[in-house]
Amino acid sequence: MKRPPAIDAKTHALFLDFDGTLVDLVDDPESVALAPDRIERLQEMTERLGGALAIVSGRRIEALDRFLSPLAFAAAGVHGLERRVRPGGETRFLMAPEALDPVRDALAPTLEENRRLSLEDKGTALVLHYRTAPDLAELAKTVMHKATRDRDDLLVMEGDNIVEVHPAGMDKGRALADIMTASPFEGRIPVYLGDDTTDEFALKTVGTMGGIAIKVGTKDSVAEYRLADVADVHHWLDICGI
Structure with missing residues (x-):
């Protein structure tokens, strides 16, 4: 495992995934918590990075x-x-929630029949969770793809015990690239930490920008560097140089 190098508060910009990177993955997404000292450390880093x-x-x-x-x-x-x-x-919001109403309607019967599946409605995205029902993984994937099969404007992505739909043409990599054009990020070198399949878009983008791409965990990745888990992330944040 190639560990990431130290970074410079004057020249780098730091991008962090949340679930699986800053906090451990849990069955109930609303039950996560970050210790006060960890939040204080992030505040300290934000100040040293000038908001980047x-x-x-x-x-x-x-x-x-x-x-x-x-x-x-x-x-x-x-x-x-x-x-x-x-x-x-x-x-800023890039899409209206109403665009996903037909998908909500299509998923409703399956959710009614399979109460162990849960739908997280983010307004501009829908996430079907099956962490507590791994035997329903294929059903979750099938019903989501079926609900969106006639929608070229939507993208289905599979992640860690989830299947998610949101508008096509948007991912974490494009979001990172957009943020990098604005102050205080503009002109800096991006550093990205993420653990999931959805983070690969950002890790790839960071690589093309000459930045530091850091994969959390053991899954296949385009990232050059690795950290073992959430605890290792926080250890690295404490010693990364900022």
Whole structure:
């Protein structure tokens, strides 16, 4: 495992995935928590980076704010469909939730018949969870693909015990590239940490930009560097040079 190098607060910009990177994956997504000292460390790093620290997540930005309070940070939520390019700035929404109403309707019968599946409605994305029902994985994938088969404007992505649908043409890599065009990120070298399949878009983008791509865990990745798990991420954040 090739460990990542130290980074420079003056020249780098730091992008962090949330679930599986800053917090461990759990059955109930609402039960995660980050220790106060970890949030204080992120605040310290944000200040040293001049605000060039962003959380890039499949979650909504309002949820990230709740879990990371009182930290102020830039963010890309719902894989980039929500954007906040600077700490304390306004959040932009790139799609209206109503566009997914036909998919909601198509999924409803399966959810009614299989209560162990759960649907997380992010407004601009829908996530079908089967972590507590791994035997229903193929059903979850099949019903999501069927619900979106006539929608060229939508993209289905499979992640860690989830299958998610959101508008095509948007992913974490594109979100990162967009944020990198705005102050205080512009002109800096991107560093990205992420654990899931959906993070590969950002890890690849960072690689093409000459940045530092860091995969968390043991899954296949385009990333050059590795960290073992969430605990290792926090250890590295403590010694990374910022």
